[in-house]
Amino acid sequence: MLSILNANYTNDYKILLEFSDHKKGEVDLKEFIFNGKIKPFKELKNIEKFKQFKVDYTLKWDDNLDLAPEYLYFKTFENDSSFQKKFQEWGYL
Numbered sequence: 001m002l003s004i005l006n007a008n009y010t011n012d013y014k015i016l017l018e019f020s021d022h023k024k025g026e027v028d029l030k031e032f033i034f035n036g037k038i039k040p041f042k043e044l045k046n047i048e049k050f051k052q053f054k055v056d057y058t059l060k061w062d063d064n065l066d067l068a069p070e071y072l073y074f075k076t077f078e079n080d081s082s083f084q085k086k087f088q089e090w091g092y093l
Helices: 030-035 039-045 069-077 081-090
Strands: 004-011 014-019 024-028 054-056 058-061 065-067
Touching: 004 054, 004 058, 014 069, 024 069, 030 039, 039 065, 058 069, 065 069, 069 081
Parallel strands: none
Antiparallel strands: 004 014, 014 024, 054 058, 058 065
């Protein structure tokens, strides 16, 4: 089962992630937070709140906000053609 092993804030709304398959990449969540339709995540527009994530299987913030590790994997590697089949199986494409 996919999970996040490590996460480090880099800048803006970007986080460097290491997944349980040992792949590493940077995810940019700015578009999701500012233009997404999930209202509870709007509070993460406050960059100081955004930076206060923790790793517990996935990324979590206060108030029980979290994102599925599969979604984070997709957002991290969505432009990598070698992952397209997997993303289709997961329903992201």
